[in-house]
Amino acid sequence: MLQDKLKNHNIILASQSPRRQELLRGLDIEFVIETRLVNEVYNDQLQGTQITDFLSTLKAKAFTDLAENDFLITSDTIVWLDDRALEKPKTKDEARKMLRQLSGRKHKVHTSVCFTTIDDQKVINDTTEVTFGELNDEEIDYYIDKYQPFDRAGGYGIQDWLGFAKVTSINGCYYNVMGLPLPKVYGFLREMII
Numbered sequence: 649m650l651q652d653k654l655k656n657h658n659i660i661l662a663s664q665s666p667r668r669q670e671l672l673r674g675l676d677i678e679f680v681i682e683t684r685l686v687n688e689v690y691n692d693q694l695q696g697t698q699i700t701d702f703l704s705t706l707k708a709k710a711f712t713d714l715a716e717n718d719f720l721i722t723s724d725t726i727v728w729l730d731d732r733a734l735e736k737p738k739t740k741d742e743a744r745k746m747l748r749q750l751s752g753r754k755h756k757v758h759t760s761v762c763f764t765t766i767d768d769q770k771v772i773n774d775t776t777e778v779t780f781g782e783l784n785d786e787e788i789d790y791y792i793d794k795y796q797p798f799d800r801a802g803g804y805g806i807q808d809w810l811g812f813a814k815v816t817s818i819n820g821c822y823y824n825v826m827g828l829p830l831p832k833v834y835g836f837l838r839e840m841i842i
Contacts, residue, residue: 650834651676653841657719662707663827665799667807668723671828677837679721684710688724697773699733700724700760705771708764720764725827727802728756734802743792743803744785747810750802751783757801757825761833763840772836774829776820778806783814801827 659679661672672679686709690702703724711720727734729749737743760773791810797803804810806818806825823830 649676650837650841651678654678654719654837656717658715658717660711660718660720662711662720662722665827667805668827671823671826671830672721672833675830675834675837682711686710695731696728696756697758697760697775700726700758701762701771701773704760704762705769708762708769711764714764714766716766718766720762721833722762722764723759723828725757725759725801725824728758729753729802736801737798737803739798740792743797744788746803747783747788747791750780750804751788752780754779755802757820759824759827759829761828761836763836770836772829772832774821774824774832776818776822776824778815778819778825779817781814781816787814 654677659677660682661669661679662683663669664683669681686707688703688706690699694702704722707722708720714720734746737746755778757776757778758773760771762769762771795808797805806815806822821829821831
């Protein structure tokens with residue numbers, strides 16, 4: 649449906665995340681994947697969606713060579729707990745620490761999506777509240793060893809074993825937790841076309 653209306657645009661998804669790629673494909677939109685190296689550093693005064701807004705915009709700044717019909721999509725996701733961001737764990741110990749912090753608790757997942765053309769830029773964001781059941785050390789180690797969640801904010805994926813076994817409630821967009829708030833993305837693209 650959208651694809652016909654977007655046929656004159658070259659949609660670029662700047663994400664290596666297989667989940668974001670799968671989600672955008674779910675909207676039946678043709679796109680190419682192109683990423684640029686970005687040092688994802690932000691001011692520690694930023695809070696919640698301010699962080700993801702900043703980082704999704706920062707990722708877009710790396711694309712200095714957009715053509716007239718290019719339409720760039722960049723995105724960033726964090727897990728927000730105790731007034732601080734849980735990003736992607738770099739080691740097994742970091743992942744274990746994050747999952748222990750999330751165990752039996754409620755947290756927020758913030759995702760921002762930045763849409764950039766040669767002469768315009770807009771950022772949207774979404775927040776989803778997720779509640780975990782209690783996790784014991786055996787479950788945490790099983791999850792980390794089997795699913796290697798080092799490319800996931802907060803060290804987990806809602807769409808795999810941990811989500812199936814331990815997410816007890818969710819308030820907001822499920823796809824936002826996976827890394828792309830699809831209803832908002834669809835709505836923005838539809839509005840842009842109109």
